Amino acid sequence: MSIDIRCNCYAIISKADKRAEIWRNVVGDDLRVPLKHPIPVNMNGPNGIMSFYEGDPSKLTKDQWTTLSLEMNKKFGVPLQLVIDDLKKGILPIKAENCTVFWCEHHSRLAL
Numbered sequence: 001m002s003i004d005i006r007c008n009c010y011a012i013i014s015k016a017d018k019r020a021e022i023w024r025n026v027v028g029d030d031l032r033v034p035l036k037h038p039i040p041v042n043m044n045g046p047n048g049i050m051s052f053y054e055g056d057p058s059k060l061t062k063d064q065w066t067t068l069s070l071e072m073n074k075k076f077g078v079p080l081q082l083v084i085d086d087l088k089k090g091i092l093p094i095k096a097e098n099c100t101v102f103w104c105e106h107h108s109r110l111a112l
């Protein structure tokens, strides 16, 4: 018996969230952002502890990377190359607020 260990977890950004417009242009109307795993991680930022999911850039196409970098540049003034460099390193933090996370079969099986 083979075990499928590919992760297909994803987060759906709420349509009411201001990031929805960005993600609609990147992944389409269903606003599904691929994740590495469904566990939120906490980071200590300028406004205190914030919770994030780890998005998986390797599950986005190169065209989606380009769109995402253009959107981030337009909305937040982040340099295009900085976004691409982070994506190459596998860095794609998704603020957990206003997200609904769907667990893939693999991660559901591991949950006790």
Ligand SMILES: [Zn+2]
Pocket (backbone or CB within 6 Å): 006, 007, 008, 009, 036, 037, 038, 103, 104, 105, 106, 107
């Ligand atoms: Zn998963």
